[in-house]
Amino acid sequence: MDDDWKDSGTNLRECVMMNKANLAHRCSNAMISVNALATFLYFIESYVHEYTRSKNGQFRKFPIQIQFPFDVYKTPVYELVGVGLFFHVLKTAIIIAILNALILTLVLHVSGQIDIMCQELKAIPSITKSSSTKSLVVRHQKIISLSKNIESFFSFVALLQFVWNTFVICAIGFMVVISLDMNMTSKFEILVQFIIPYFAVTIEAFVFCFAGEYLSTKSKTIGDAAYETVWYKLSTSECRILLFVILRSQKRLTITAGKVMDLTLEGFTNVMKASVSYISVLYAMY
Numbered sequence: 001m002d003d004d005w006k007d008s009g010t011n012l013r014e015c016v017m018m019n020k021a022n023l024a025h026r027c028s029n030a031m032i033s034v035n036a037l038a039t040f041l042y043f044i045e046s047y048v049h050e051y052t053r054s055k056n057g058q059f060r061k062f063p064i065q066i067q068f069p070f071d072v073y074k075t076p077v078y079e080l081v082g083v084g085l086f087f088h089v090l091k092t093a094i095i096i097a098i099l100n101a102l103i104l105t106l107v108l109h110v111s112g113q114i115d116i117m118c119q120e121l122k123a124i125p126s127i128t129k130s131s132s133t134k135s136l137v138v139r140h141q142k143i144i145s146l147s148k149n150i151e152s153f154f155s156f157v158a159l160l161q162f163v164w165n166t167f168v169i170c171a172i173g174f175m176v177v178i179s180l181d182m183n184m185t186s187k188f189e190i191l192v193q194f195i196i197p198y199f200a201v202t203i204e205a206f207v208f209c210f211a212g213e214y215l216s217t218k219s220k221t222i223g224d225a226a227y228e229t230v231w232y233k234l235s236t237s238e239c240r241i242l243l244f245v246i247l248r249s250q251k252r253l254t255i256t257a258g259k260v261m262d263l264t265l266e267g268f269t270n271v272m273k274a275s276v277s278y279i280s281v282l283y284a285m286y
Contacts, residue, residue: 001109004142013116020112028101034203035093038196043086045193064089093200099157100207103255106150107211110253111218113143118225124234124242133238140222140245147215147253158208159258165205166271170278172198177283205271212255212263223249 005017046063062085072081117139124133172194179190226245234242255263 001106001146004109004113016112016115016119017109020108024101024105024108027104028098031101031104031203031207032094032097034196034200035097036090038200039086039090039093041196042193043082043089047082096204100204103150103154103211104207106146107215107255110143110147110150110215113139113146114218114222117143118221121222121225121229121245124229124238133234133241137241137245140248143222144248144253147219147255150215151255154208155256156258158212158255158263159260161204161208162257162267162271165201166275166278168201169198169205169271169275170282172201173275173279174282174286177279178286202272206268208255208257209263209265209268209271212267213265216252216254216262216264219249219253 007013043063062082064085066085068081072078117136120136120139124136175190175194176198179194182190223246226242226249229242231239231242257263257267261267
């Protein structure tokens with residue numbers, strides 16, 4: 001990425017890369033904000049509920065299951081530990097959002113390089129030197145290399161995310177479903193506590209699948225752009241170069257989940273279908 005930014009010598013390249021960078025910045029802020037809001041609402045609703053329980057003389061609990069070797073249920077230890085837990089969970093949620101934003105940023109950067117290459121393919125008839133045409137092959141190889149690095153880095157992470165998000169979406173969805181049979185106060189408490197985390201976890205699964213789908217779709221445009229060039233105005237050697245570009249672009253750039261399946265929007269729908277199926281089974285057993 002650093003080499004690409006150093007190589008953005010023309011206005012076209014700089015404009016495309018800046019647009020992708022700004023889009024990645026906005027998406028990253030949105031994902032971090034959603035995760036932070038989910039953590040905040042979960043803890044606020046939990047502490048309001050526990051405050052009501054403590055006034056009625058009931059035993060106080062923390063929003064998450066945790067054990068300490070000392071008594072933490074006396075004031076002000078209970079409040080201090082609660083604040084520490086809040087910042088710990090908030091930090092974890094933000095790190096997860098940053099990880100999701102990272103893969104989206106990398107994929108958007110690759111798509112920007114693909115857009116630049118497509119624009120340069122359209123300008124091939126004005127190129128007089130074959131070395132300039134061969135530079136497109138070098139750029140294509142850089143795009144392939146970067147996408148492979150993204151795949152190797154995020155493949156196992158995506159697999160863990162897929163498995164974990166399926167169970168989490170199922171568990172949170174089950175809590176939302178059973179809340180519909182409760183009274184209005186309990187229903188409102190559970191919806192406030194779990195609806196935003198449900199959307200946050202769903203967005204995590206969607207971001208990975210969208211990144212893989214977007215990268216695959218963008219990789220096809222290179223072959224289309226090379227095919228639509230005014231090839232009959234080129235020399236025989238330049239036509240051979242375009243032929244190699246078209247042949248190589250037929251192999252899509254993808255991101256897989258542990259080398260098991262490609263990350264696509266179809267995979268996201270399968271995750272949601274599996275989660276809904278598990279929810280229905282749990283609700284029938286409940």
